[in-house]
Every structure is written in C-alpha cells, then in structure tokens.
Amino acid sequence: MQRLLVRRLSSVTTQGRRGCSSSRSTAAEINGGADAVVPEIPPFDYAPPRYDGPRAAEILRKRSEYLSPSMFYFYKKPLNIVDGKMQYLFDQDGRRYLDAFAGIATVCCGHCHPDVVDAVVRQTSRLQHSTVVYLNHAIADFAEALASKLPGDLKVVFFTNSGTEANELALLITRLYTGCHDIVSVRNAYHGNAAGTMGTTAQYNWKFNVMQSGVHHAMNPDPYRGAFGPDGEKYARDVQEIIEFGTSGQVAGFISESIQGVGGVVELAPGYLPAVYESIRKAGGLCIADEVQSGFARTGSHFWGFEAHGIVPDIVTMAKGIGNGIPLGAVVTTPEIAQVLTRRNYFNTFGGNPVCTAGGLAVLRVLEKENLQHNALLVGSYLKGRLKALQQKHEIIGDVRGRGMMLGVELVTDRKQKTPARTEISHAMDQMKDMGVLVGKGGFYGNVFRITPPLCFTKEDADFFTEVMDIALSKL
Incomplete structure (x- = not known):
C-alpha cells in the first residue's frame, strides 16, 4: 500500500521527476488553507506534449453556442482533457488525473493503447x-x-x-x-x-x-x-x-x-x-x-x-x-x-x-x-475490499457493490432510510478531482459513485483512489 504523505497544501501542479506528471492541490481547493494528509498519485513515466489549443473557457463558450443545450458536465469547473495514456488523463495544463470512469466504462485496454x-x-x-x-x-x-x-x-x-x-x-x-x-x-x-x-x-x-x-x-x-x-x-x-x-x-x-x-x-x-x-x-x-x-x-x-x-x-x-x-x-x-x-x-x-x-x-x-481479465478480477476485488473498509468508517456510504472493475458506492444521508445523498456526492467528486481522481456517478437518484476504470488499473491506483475518496468523504 502506498504511503500517505503529509504536506502543507500550498503548491500548484508541477511536473514530477523523470518526466512523470505529478499532481498537487492548493490549500484553497482542498482544505481552506489548513494542513491535510494527501496521497500522492502513483508515478507514471509519461509526460504529455505541450498543449497550445483553446482553453476551457473558450471551449465552453463554443459548446454553449453551437452544441446541444442538453449536454451536461461534471464538476463546477469542467475539465478540458487534452491527452490520455493508459489509466491516466491530462488537462490543458499538463496535470495528470487517475481515470476511474474510463469514458463511461468504455476504455478497457487503456487510453491510447x-x-x-x-x-x-x-x-x-x-x-x-x-x-x-x-x-x-x-x-x-x-x-x-x-x-x-x-x-x-x-x-x-x-x-x-x-x-x-x-x-x-x-x-x-x-x-x-x-x-x-x-x-x-x-x-x-x-x-x-x-x-x-x-x-x-x-x-x-x-x-x-x-x-x-x-x-x-x-x-x-x-x-x-x-x-x-x-x-x-x-x-x-x-x-x-x-x-x-x-x-x-x-x-x-x-x-x-x-x-x-x-x-x-x-x-x-x-x-x-x-x-x-x-x-x-x-x-x-x-x-x-x-x-x-x-x-x-x-x-x-x-x-x-x-x-x-x-x-x-x-x-x-x-x-x-x-x-x-x-x-x-x-x-x-x-x-x-x-x-x-x-x-x-x-x-x-x-x-x-x-x-x-x-x-x-x-x-x-x-x-x-496482457491478461486484463485476471487483472480486473485481482485489482477489482482488492479495490472493493478497500471500499468496504471505507464503508465501515463513513456512515454516508450505504452500499458497496459490483464486481471486477465495475463497482458502485452508494451515498446516503441516513442508512436506515437510505436517503440519497445527492448534493454530497457532487461535493465529494469536486474534492476528488482537485486531488487528482476522476470518477463517475449515476443511479436513479444520482447518488452512486460509478467506478469503472481502464482494466490496466493497478493496486497502487486502487490505494490512491480510496485514500482520495476517504479524504473527500471526511470533509462532507
């Protein structure tokens, strides 16, 4: 299991050693300026080429003018994703994110395999x-x-x-x-x-x-x-x-x-x-x-x-x-x-x-x-076990379910009544994004984390994912 690093959250996104993209989050984004225990994204030996295209604000303007008004977005500030490699995505500034949604359970082998x-x-x-x-x-x-x-x-x-x-x-x-x-x-x-x-x-x-x-x-x-x-x-x-x-x-x-x-x-x-x-x-x-x-x-x-x-x-x-x-x-x-x-x-x-x-x-x-079916079973079972452990810690988690790398975590404000935690899941997703994790949501009430990563997901990725979710749920 990867080691948690205690950091004062004052740094911005930087490029890691050996060309690896490393994720950092600002204090304002995560914890209002206070100290926090934040996991470090696993090392990955790839740095995307520099992006010189339109920025998020310009793309949003064009989408609102020329594309369907029925489209919706995750996050208060929608991400401009410009690059992908295996289980990771990169935004317009080169920041790396762990992709736990895989384009709605679509990218199975890994981005740009x-x-x-x-x-x-x-x-x-x-x-x-x-x-x-x-x-x-x-x-x-x-x-x-x-x-x-x-x-x-x-x-x-x-x-x-x-x-x-x-x-x-x-x-x-x-x-x-x-x-x-x-x-x-x-x-x-x-x-x-x-x-x-x-x-x-x-x-x-x-x-x-x-x-x-x-x-x-x-x-x-x-x-x-x-x-x-x-x-x-x-x-x-x-x-x-x-x-x-x-x-x-x-x-x-x-x-x-x-x-x-x-x-x-x-x-x-x-x-x-x-x-x-x-x-x-x-x-x-x-x-x-x-x-x-x-x-x-x-x-x-x-x-x-x-x-x-x-x-x-x-x-x-x-x-x-x-x-x-x-x-x-x-x-x-x-x-x-x-x-x-x-x-x-x-x-x-x-x-x-x-x-x-x-x-x-x-x-x-x-x-x-690459024996990805076996990896989905092995790492998926490990991830589900870690999510079950989170359920014991956080009352807001009502259910953990699924198999392999198709997992769901349902959030409720009352376990007995199973009251859907709709607002809370959106807050948690924003927190997780700020710490470098992208995850989906769904369910009839919109209160279920949909965890469907590329099948090349590793145990280190699973550790990082659950540690980030733990922090996000702790702040609700």
Whole structure:
C-alpha cells in the first residue's frame, strides 16, 4: 500500500521527476488553507506534449453556442482533457488525473493503447471505408474472433456504431423472430435513447414523452433497495405475472443488463435471471443480454457479465469496451435467429467499418496478451475490499457493490432510510478531482459513485483512489 504523505497544501501542479506528471492541490481547493494528509498519485513515466489549443473557457463558450443545450458536465469547473495514456488523463495544463470512469466504462485496454492505435493507423493508411457490399478481411477476422468468445451457437455478428443501435437491432430481431410485440424490461434499466431502446429504458430521467409501445417493466431485483432484498426468485415471479396478466401469454422477449450501469452499478439478485429466462422461453420469447457496460472482461470473473448467472442468452448486445473508445457496437445471435433479417434488406453503412473492426480485433488481442481479465478480477476485488473498509468508517456510504472493475458506492444521508445523498456526492467528486481522481456517478437518484476504470488499473491506483475518496468523504 502506498504511503500517505503529509504536506502543507500550498503548491500548484508541477511536473514530477523523470518526466512523470505529478499532481498537487492548493490549500484553497482542498482544505481552506489548513494542513491535510494527501496521497500522492502513483508515478507514471509519461509526460504529455505541450498543449497550445483553446482553453476551457473558450471551449465552453463554443459548446454553449453551437452544441446541444442538453449536454451536461461534471464538476463546477469542467475539465478540458487534452491527452490520455493508459489509466491516466491530462488537462490543458499538463496535470495528470487517475481515470476511474474510463469514458463511461468504455476504455478497457487503456487510453491510447499503442497496439490499438497502431492497428487503427495501419488500417486507416490502407482503407478507411468500403461498406460491406465489398469484401474486406477486417470485418470477417473480427467477427470470427468475437464469436469465439461466446458460448453455444452464438456466432452470427451484426456490427453497429453504438450500444443504442445494437439494442435497437436486437429488439427488432426479437420481434421479427417471435411474431410478437411485447418486451419485458427491468425497472431502473438503461438500454439507450432511440425510439425502441427508450421504451425499454426504465428511468424517467432518460425518457421523453414520445410513443414507446409494447414494453412492460418488471420489478428491479435490487438487493439493496428492492422489496425482496437478495431473493432473486421472488422478483422473477413478477415477470411471470406480467406475462400472465399483461400480455396474451406470448411475448417477444426479455432484455436486461447483467449489472445495471447507468442505474447505479446494481447487481441483479442471485437466481433472478435463470428463473426469468425460463418464464420468457416458456412464453415463446427470446432473451437478450445487454453487455454494453459489463462485457469485455470488465467484471473480471468472466468475460461476459451474464456468465456469472449461469445462463446463455439468445442474443447478446455489446459496445463501449468492444473498441476501447472507437465508435463500435455489435449484436451476436444464432444462425437460426439471424435469418429473420433476410426477409427484407438490412443495411448499416458504417457498421463493420474496416478501421473500427481492425481496432476491435486489436482490443481483443490486448485483453488476452496482457491478461486484463485476471487483472480486473485481482485489482477489482482488492479495490472493493478497500471500499468496504471505507464503508465501515463513513456512515454516508450505504452500499458497496459490483464486481471486477465495475463497482458502485452508494451515498446516503441516513442508512436506515437510505436517503440519497445527492448534493454530497457532487461535493465529494469536486474534492476528488482537485486531488487528482476522476470518477463517475449515476443511479436513479444520482447518488452512486460509478467506478469503472481502464482494466490496466493497478493496486497502487486502487490505494490512491480510496485514500482520495476517504479524504473527500471526511470533509462532507
């Protein structure tokens, strides 16, 4: 465990020895001028090139004038991030931050991983785009490698550009194959913000008042806030009752995340998915596993989140970690189910783009070569243990959950009432940012730290992260 350094916080950001970027914080930012115990960010042998581009204020001005007013920001003073290397990000002044959010669980191998960059550059120099009406080996090679990671007969791949697109396509396939329209989703879920996926998303924060037909939302099998605690089979009865009382008795399918991401890193109660899959299949439906956030080794114990539940879906959707930041998504299903799209023409101009799929194949190879799934399990378990220890120290931590490098820490002002600590988490995030740590937040109430770092995270990073969080929570 790294050693805490006691410092008078009067220094500003400096460049560390040997070209390593080292983080310091001002007294005003952290502790109003008082002495404090502050951890030092782990050493890292990389210094970004000097940044001479627009400053944060100018970028904010342009965004407010030319980009969507619906965009929101973390932090009172939004960061201008200009460089990234592995598990670290750098701002406009060259200050280094530990990235514990990874662009919303997206950067799995590490920022600007040289193998991924090299694959993308090499493919870009040869052929950027051709569409799938011509032959190109990049899409076929990646599809073959991806299929090898899935169980059973899941081996036909449709490439998309995002997780939303992947889930939209999965819903279409499900309805076409079964001839039914009814979809069962889970409350607190997030599956995207297009027409169909917004229907399956089950938080009003992410839903507009537009037509969203044929979706039934079942009770959320949340072991922390749910009515039945960790009893998955009791929640599963609600799905059976939806089928019996809310449909004709036949359904198109069921869609669920293995671990709810936007919903606050909620693990589904044990026994839930096997029981639900049985009910759905008896009603003629297909089962969709949304692996957009929990896939690609993030959970550590398995390559796919659904594997921890002992089930095999009919359709798997994926994005985010699939490309380490490249706009890429995919739907994988069986040859029989895939045939439904031959009834008409199905086409995606950029799905399977050679540059994206070359990058995706490089990601798979890096995950294997660097054994990042094992690292996610090892370091993720260590980090979760340290967070559990913080829970014993800080009453404001109501729950610590998740697995591997998909972890959640829920803040509450009252443990018995589980009152969401919405304001407090924003204050803590600002404090952590000032000390050199970037972390996400989510959950229906916006009171859950979403900890989803690149899978190259180290134990030293985990120590630094928890020590910074400890200080931030102590100041609430």
